[in-house]
Amino acid sequence: MALLAGLQKIDRLGLPHPTWEFVRSAAKLEKYKKTKAYAGWTVRTVELKGKPWKSMYVNHITASQVPGTVRRIQQRQGGGAIIAVYPSWYWRRGGTMLVEKNRIVVETVRGHISELVRMGAVDGRFEYMGGKWSQIAGRKNVLSVSQQRQLKQAAKKITMRNILLEWSFSTQNKLIFYRLDDMKTVGKLLLQKYG
16 A cells, blocks of 8 residues: 555544645645644655655755755656655654454554654553453553543544554644555565565
């Protein structure tokens, strides 16, 4: 599944996410001009037509840098990229949400999610099954009551199965989902990384 398809599925599921727009050129940008960003902007490749995937992104740039960054990324991608533009944020807590047939497993770590997905650090693991939420590993109270409530509400909206989502709580304590992959894609990514 392309990153673009995953972001579109997050939107269709009604999960909270940054206000993103997908463009092929800086001339097509509209939403970003009307959207407030407290930590700058992110510009990234989300799909590349007819060529091997090259993930390119820039975080925390100013609004005035967005059009030039879109142009540079598109030039480096040979003109075949779909580019996402959305507000950046600072992480308070990051995590994953694995949605299986009968349960949802949530893992979390303080700060940026890379500590979890690249280093294997886990502060807490939760399970959502049969409408019940329970902590199965980690430090007690690793997620606040508000954070647990927001994650439970998001879990209730998910109708898809066998997917992995990435999420974070911003320093403003706002829950944001920003990646969704099916398990086939996750397997390929793991093989590329460790194979």
